[in-house]
Amino acid sequence: MDEAITLEQLQRAPKVLLHDHLDGGVRPSTVVDLARESGYDDLPTTDPDVLAATFTEGAAGGDLVRYLSGFAHTCGVMQTRDALSRIAAECAEDLAADGIVYAEVRFAPELHIDGGLTLDEVVEAVLDGFRQGSGGRPITLGLLLSAMRTAANSADIAELVLRHRDAGVVGFDIAGSESGHPPTRHLDAFRRIAEANHHITIHAGEAFGLPSIWEALQLCGAERLGHGVRIVDDIDTTPSGKVVLGRLASFVRDRRVPLEMCPTSNVNTGAATTLAEHPI
Numbered sequence: 001m002d003e004a005i006t007l008e009q010l011q012r013a014p015k016v017l018l019h020d021h022l023d024g025g026v027r028p029s030t031v032v033d034l035a036r037e038s039g040y041d042d043l044p045t046t047d048p049d050v051l052a053a054t055f056t057e058g059a060a061g062g063d064l065v066r067y068l069s070g071f072a073h074t075c076g077v078m079q080t081r082d083a084l085s086r087i088a089a090e091c092a093e094d095l096a097a098d099g100i101v102y103a104e105v106r107f108a109p110e111l112h113i114d115g116g117l118t119l120d121e122v123v124e125a126v127l128d129g130f131r132q133g134s135g136g137r138p139i140t141l142g143l144l145l146s147a148m149r150t151a152a153n154s155a156d157i158a159e160l161v162l163r164h165r166d167a168g169v170v171g172f173d174i175a176g177s178e179s180g181h182p183p184t185r186h187l188d189a190f191r192r193i194a195e196a197n198h199h200i201t202i203h204a205g206e207a208f209g210l211p212s213i214w215e216a217l218q219l220c221g222a223e224r225l226g227h228g229v230r231i232v233d234d235i236d237t238t239p240s241g242k243v244v245l246g247r248l249a250s251f252v253r254d255r256r257v258p259l260e261m262c263p264t265s266n267v268n269t270g271a272a273t274t275l276a277e278h279p280i
Contacts, residue, residue: 014101019260022107023074028052034077059268067269079115081125088129096137106144127168142170149174149181154189171199178208183220190220205230228259232279
């Protein structure tokens with residue numbers, strides 16, 4: 001009988017990561033340090049271990065809105081060039097330590113200008129941090145810029161993507177609450193990226209259903225789907241056990257559209273009940 005794969009073996013195995021949020025994986029100790037340096041006083045605690053537990057508890061609430069609320073604290077301390085560079089460098093270090101050899105990490109620059117930085121300065125700080133953190137390590141990093149689907153800045157973010165495409169920005173994304181905020185509200189931004197022959201991935205089918213996926217693919221030009229887990233709503237199983245794909249699910253299969261699966265996140269946000277019962 002084959003032995004079970006150990007966590008150590010999984011960490012050593014070379015891996016590719018296509019869906020990771022820069023502001024979603026900050027070291028709790030770094031959040032505490034940066035809060036103290038910047039005067040950010042909204043943290044629930046200044047104990048790194050307690051803060052880590054607080055983040056974990058909030059993330060495991062089974063609700064996407066509650067899940068996203070924790071980002072307010074990380075974004076709150078990511079408002080200076082030094083803070084952004086440090087967090088990006090530590091991101092590269094942590095991913096390399098987990099055996100990631102290629103990663104595309106995303107974040108929303110518009111959430112990091114409260115301290116007076118320009119959008120370009122925000123992006124430059126993160127790219128600089130990636131260079132620092134990846135130096136001497138077997139990892140290559142690309143940066144995806146996300147526009148918030150609840151805001152009206154996507155055209156500016158699309159132009160930002162194109163200004164930095166040769167410096168390490170590998171594509172454009174929209175993120176945030178899906179319900180009531182369809183990707184088609186940002187068609188001008190998607191068209192601009194497509195006209196420039198650059199790349200598009202879209203959060204779709206995470207907490208909302210098939211219409212979000214269809215719009216992302218057919219109207220907005222998504223090459224990949226962030227999560228896309230609700231594609232299972234277009235898949236049926238007959239009483240005999242035969243799996244039948246609907247038109248949209250067949251399109252995703254036939255076009256080999258990558259689904260950026262995030263099983264742990266799906267459980268935390270309520271998109272899946274358990275890892276064992278994850279629909280994909």
